[in-house]
Amino acid sequence: MTIYSTLLAEKFQKLHPKLQHRYALPLNQTFYAKGVMHQIENGGKLLSPFYHFASKLNFLFPESGENIPFTIANRCLLNQDGEAQVSWERTFFFPKAVRKFNAKMTIDLERQLVKDSLGDVPLFYSDLQFEVTKEGFLMITSGTQKLVLGKRELLIPNLFQGRVSVLEGYDEVKEVYTIHVSIYNSLIGRIMMYAGEFTESDC
Template sequence: MTIYQTLLEDDFARLHPMLQQRYALPVDEPFFAQGVMHQIKSGAKWMRPFYTLAAKMRFLFPESGEDVPFTISNTCRVLPSGELEVLWERTFYFPQKPRHFDARMTIDPIQKIVKDYLGTPALFYSDLHFTVTRAGTLVIRSGKQRFVLSCFECPMPRLLEGRVIVEEGFDESKNVFTIHVSIHNPFIGRLMMYAGEFTQQSK
């Protein structure tokens, strides 16, 4: 089983069948899709130095836009430890330059969380909690977070956390996957939001 099947157990079967297929992710068989982000919103302009640094590490970025083409690739691979890891690679094709948003996910089957390292190299870490709605959509919410400084990690104060909510579904009328991501800080406000749709493609 993949990490998401292991994590969700019986709830995995409650996902929309197309989401079950999307998150099956056999080892070394990437899921690749293309689509459009109908809306992308970055954060406050005064945070641009942070976004500029984050963009270099393939994390957040300063641009906002509408109807931005993008691609997503998910690859499950076996680590030297024998643990399964899923690599997330998202590319947003803005007119000026492409931007990237990478992540590496493994699971803690005891705590029932996904362990998410954000950026390349990793800049932040977050626990992720996965749930399935009655409609068969996948909802992901962030938990505890840490700063990642090379081999060191330190807890992030709650006032600095980027609280994440992700909703991923499948629109049968349009035959597309749908995605809505919100990253919000209780003190600063919006850090990033994007919403769009995509379809699986042969890579």
């Protein structure tokens, strides 16, 4: 068992079998996939300076578009503290740029949540709650978020947090994984949204 099956415990068996396969992620093995994001939308020009800064950390990015090819690589390794840690590497191939959205996840069993460090230089941190829907899909929502400055962690006030909602499923007719991600702020509205589908690949 690795982090997601450990966290979800008996709920893991309620996931669609294809999602159980996707999120099993044994140590030292990688899940690769390729697909298309049918729609990617950011929050507009107001946030452009933030997107350009975040893109240098392989976090968020300024581009929007339709039918954008992308890849995913998930790998579980032991980190320097001996914890099982899953790396997320998402790459989006826009016509004029290649952008990445990377993260590293560990679990906190005491608080029953996933700890998500965003970007290659983890300035942004978020607690994530994982639940299984009645359809066997995986629903992920964000909780507490922090700004990480060296050894200091500054709690981001609720008003300024980006509320994350992720729904990942499997379409048995098309034989594809489906994904819908929304990051929303109560003051400025949408920060990022993307929705698409993908299939497992060899690399």
